Every structure is written in C-alpha cells, then in structure tokens.
Amino acid sequence: MELSGARVMVAGATGVLGGAITAEVAGRGALVALAGRDPSRLAHAARSYPGAPTARFDAYDPASCARAVHDTAAALQGLDAVVIAFGTVAFGAAQEVGDEVAEHLMAVNHLAPAAFFRAALGILRPGSVVAAVTGVVAERPQPRMADYSASKAALRAWLDAVRREARSAGVGVLEIRPGHLDTGFAQRPVAGTAPPLPGGGDPRQLAAAVADALAADAELLRTSPDGTPVVERRSR
Ligand SMILES: NC(=O)c1ccc[n+]([C@@H]2O[C@H](COP(=O)([O-])OP(=O)(O)OC[C@H]3O[C@@H](n4cnc5c(N)ncnc54)[C@H](OP(=O)(O)O)[C@@H]3O)[C@@H](O)[C@H]2O)c1
Numbered sequence: 001m002e003l004s005g006a007r008v009m010v011a012g013a014t015g016v017l018g019g020a021i022t023a024e025v026a027g028r029g030a031l032v033a034l035a036g037r038d039p040s041r042l043a044h045a046a047r048s049y050p051g052a053p054t055a056r057f058d059a060y061d062p063a064s065c066a067r068a069v070h071d072t073a074a075a076l077q078g079l080d081a082v083v084i085a086f087g088t089v090a091f092g093a094a095q096e097v098g099d100e101v102a103e104h105l106m107a108v109n110h111l112a113p114a115a116f117f118r119a120a121l122g123i124l125r126p127g128s129v130v131a132a133v134t135g136v137v138a139e140r141p142q143p144r145m146a147d148y149s150a151s152k153a154a155l156r157a158w159l160d161a162v163r164r165e166a167r168s169a170g171v172g173v174l175e176i177r178p179g180h181l182d183t184g185f186a187q188r189p190v191a192g193t194a195p196p197l198p199g200g201g202d203p204r205q206l207a208a209a210v211a212d213a214l215a216a217d218a219e220l221l222r223t224s225p226d227g228t229p230v231v232e233r234r235s236r
Pocket residue numbers: 012013014015016017018036037038041057058059060085086087088108133134135136177178179180181182183184185186188200
C-alpha cells in the first residue's frame with residue numbers, strides 16, 4: 001500500500017511501540033487515527049497529530065474495539081490500515097498464574113485484536129491491510145510465560161487463517177513478530193516479575209520496519225537472531 005495519504009488507525013497508540021509506529025507512518029505521510037485505553041495518555045499521544053481522530057477502547061470490551069474502528073473510519077471517511085499494537089504480559093510458573101490472569105491475557109492479546117479485525121474486515125476495501133503485533137513467543141513459547149506465549153500463539157494462528165480468508169477480498173494481513181524490545185513492557189506485567197532480560201531491540205527501528213512492511217504488502221515481520229527486523233513478503 002502507498003503510505004502517503006493512507007488512513008492508518010493504530011490501536012495501542014499510547015504504548016511505546018504503538019507510539020513509535022504512529023510517528024513512523026505519520027512521518028511517511030499517513031493520516032493517523034489513535035486508539036487507546038487511558039484517556040489522558042491518549043490525549044497526550046494525540047497532541048503530536050493535530051486534528052487526528054481518537055477513540056477509546058478497553059480490550060476487555062469487544063464492543064468498544066468494534067466502535068473504535070467504526071468511529072475512526074467515520075472520522076477519516078474510511079481506513080486503509082488497522083494496526084494492533086497493544087498487549088499485556090504476565091510472568092510465573094503455570095501453576096502460580098491464576099485462571100483469571102490466563103483469561104485476561106487471552107482476552108487482551110487474542111480476542112481483542114480479533115474483535116478489531118472482525119469490525120475492520122467489514123469495512124476495508126481491496127488494497128487495505130490489518131496488522132497485529134504477536135511476538136517471538138508465538139513460535140517459541142517460553143517457560144514462566146506459558147499463558148502469554150499461548151495468547152500470542154493463538155493470535156498468530158488466527159491471523160494465519162484469516163489471511164487466507166481475506167485474500168479473496170484483497171485485504172492483506174501482516175503479523176509483526178518481534179523479539180524482546182526496549183520498551184519497558186516486561187516491567188509492566190499484570191502479574192509476576194520479569195526474569196533478568198538482555199538488552200532489547202530499538203522500538204523505533206522496528207516501527208520503521210513496520211512501515212516498510214505495510215508499504216510492501218508483506219505478511220510477516222520477524223526479528224533475525226542478531227536483532228535486525230526482517231520483512232517477509234509471504235509468511236510461508
Ligand atoms: N516490548 C517487548 O519486548 C515486546 C516483544 C514482542 C512483542 N511485544 C508486544 O508489543 C505490543 C506493545 O507493547 P510495548 O512493548 O509497546 O509495551 P507498552 O508500552 O507497555 O504498551 C502496551 C500497550 O497496550 C495497552 N494495553 C494494555 N492493556 C490494555 C487493555 N486492557 N485495553 C487496552 N489497551 C491495553 C497499553 O495501554 P495503556 O497506555 O492504557 O496502558 C499500551 O498502549 C504488545 O502486544 C506486546 O505483547 C512486545
């Protein structure tokens with residue numbers, strides 16, 4: 001897709017990665033819409049984009065996810081890309097992580113992105129893209145992160161299946177599957193404590209690769225073992 005002039009909604013624009021993706025695509029000429037949970041953080045993030053529409057949602061409320069798509073599409077007279085950059089994590093051995101936390105991770109990391117995309121797929125035109133951040137745990141589940149890994153693997157599977165459904169409508173599906181990033185995400189878990197982690201990748205470098213992947217109609221953005229983002233036109 002041509003990013004200049006494209007109408008791009010970023011859900012999770014209040015996060016570090018979501019903020020970097022918003023800045024990157026706006027810098028390449030896209031018209032951005034910002035969706036987020038926290039009203040004051042959302043207002044703060046939107047200050048850099050005068051006139052950009054904003055929408056509030058909570059990942060726990062699928063109707064609010066669909067509303068965010070419809071409201072921002074109405075404000076921009078359509079959308080060309082919907083990028084999901086929100087998510088949450090928990091740490092701990094499987095028997096320590098309670099059922100509620102496991103359900104929370106599945107709701108935020110899998111079901112809410114699916115709710116956004118269900119709404120988006122109803123309105124997007126051929127040539128549009130939906131994109132979501134999974135993570136390397138979707139292909140390499142980690143101990144003490146079983147429920148987080150499972151929620152991201154579920155989203156990855158969902159994207160793989162929906163990609164094949166959406167092809168006939170001319171809508172692309174991009175999976176963004178990064179390794180560890182320096183965003184502080186691991187220090188904001190809903191439960192547990194992060195293990196000691198090595199330095200992560202630069203979220204701005206990944207955001208630039210996300211914009212490249214959108215522009216190239218790519219299906220997968222992953223991180224190579226040396227931490228460099230790799231854009232793959234086809235996911236398999
Ligand atoms: N950082 C990493 O190492 C890494 C690696 C691989 C994948 N990822 C993925 O990258 C994504 C972005 O994370 P980040 O690194 O940018 O961390 P971040 O700065 O903590 O961003 C997390 C975002 O998720 C939002 N969020 C959390 N729970 C929510 C809920 N219930 N409803 C709505 N929004 C909610 C937060 O909103 P508020 O502003 O309201 O809190 C924030 O915008 C996540 O999906 C994460 O799994 C991160």
